[in-house]
Amino acid sequence: MCEGIRGRAVLAALAERFPQLYVAPAEDAQEAHRLAAGRGIAPEGADFGHFIGDEEDALLAVGTPAGPVEVLFLKKRADFETFLRIVGHKSQPVPIARTVGAITYRGLADWGVVAREREEYLAGGGDDWASEFKRLASAPGAFRAEIVVISEGPYSGVRAGMTPYPEEEWLRVSRDIRLNHECAHVVCRRLMPEDVLPVWDEVTADVVGLLRATGRYDARLAALFLGVTAEGFAGGRLYEYLDDGQRERIDGIAAEVHAALRRVESACGDAEAADPFGFLLRLKRYPRLPF
Numbered sequence: 001m002c003e004g005i006r007g008r009a010v011l012a013a014l015a016e017r018f019p020q021l022y023v024a025p026a027e028d029a030q031e032a033h034r035l036a037a038g039r040g041i042a043p044e045g046a047d048f049g050h051f052i053g054d055e056e057d058a059l060l061a062v063g064t065p066a067g068p069v070e071v072l073f074l075k076k077r078a079d080f081e082t083f084l085r086i087v088g089h090k091s092q093p094v095p096i097a098r099t100v101g102a103i104t105y106r107g108l109a110d111w112g113v114v115a116r117e118r119e120e121y122l123a124g125g126g127d128d129w130a131s132e133f134k135r136l137a138s139a140p141g142a143f144r145a146e147i148v149v150i151s152e153g154p155y156s157g158v159r160a161g162m163t164p165y166p167e168e169e170w171l172r173v174s175r176d177i178r179l180n181h182e183c184a185h186v187v188c189r190r191l192m193p194e195d196v197l198p199v200w201d202e203v204t205a206d207v208v209g210l211l212r213a214t215g216r217y218d219a220r221l222a223a224l225f226l227g228v229t230a231e232g233f234a235g236g237r238l239y240e241y242l243d244d245g246q247r248e249r250i251d252g253i254a255a256e257v258h259a260a261l262r263r264v265e266s267a268c269g270d271a272e273a274a275d276p277f278g279f280l281l282r283l284k285r286y287p288r289l290p291f
Contacts, residue, residue, distance in 0.1 A: 006055070006059075007055045007056075016115075019046070019111060021051075022042045025094075026091065026093060034090075051083075053076075054079070060073070062180075067190070070147045071147070072148065072150070073175065080149065080152075101153055102178050102181070104148045105146065107146070108146070150178045158224050181205040181206060184208035184209065187280065187281075191281065199289055200283075201241075201284075203261065204280050204284055207268070207276065212276050217264065217268040228255070230258050230259070233250045233251050238254055264283070
């Protein structure tokens with residue numbers, strides 16, 4: 001991972017930008033969340049008592065060909081789920097599926113940027129911030145943030161014993177695969193927004209994840225992540241990316257995906273391993289799967 005803010009300072013830094021993080025998930029939290037997220041007004045007596053925190057928490061800027069990607073790592077699963085409830089579900093105490101290990105939020109109002117713009121405007125002699133804010137906010141994407149949030153845990157639920165890595169190392173490798181997998185999705189969204197092929201997108205994002213985390217592409221591991229074999233579907237992430245009609249023929253699709261993973265492995269030499277995002281974009285332009 002790249003350098004950035006770490007430990008218990010992470011949530012404090014984020015709350016300056018996203019004050020809804022002060023709003024603990026609760027049935028009656030809608031109004032407090034609306035004021036914090038929509039107007040930047042933190043609740044009275046705001047604190048982080050609903051987060052546990054960990055010294056390994058990190059807020060990072062990851063460099064990519066599409067610009068930096070902001071990534072938040074929360075070590076404790078409970079904190080990851082609390083964050084998702086607050087940001088993704090307006091501080092409602094909804095269940096978070098255990099299968100969710102990462103998510104990207106786009107278009108979040110960033111009140112830290114608003115505060116900086118206001119300070120600069122007033123320091124420059126401005127005297128009508130309300131009008132200036134309205135003018136600035138009319139620009140597409142103004143004051144909006146994109147952030148990838150990832151959790152701890154074995155990647156795709158694959159146990160360490162099924163990999164070449166001891167348990168602790170597999171957790172570290174899993175973290176790096178998950179981080180770079182999500183960054184790959186952001187790169188494709190920014191550079192190729194109309195090019196969406198759900199299964200192929202997952203295949204290629206795993207390519208980047210494995211190359212950046214381990215230095216090599218292992219088709220056997222990639223097959224375990226998706227649950228595919230030469231004979232058909234063995235249970236795994238592939239199911240999540242298929243529609244109802246595709247699920248009826250999942251064994252045939254799984255066999256096609258398995259063959260594609262082997263082709264990707266054959267095509268992945270030293271140059272591709274040295275430039276995972278470049279390899280990603282080439283693969284995206286020439287899909288090896290028809291769905």
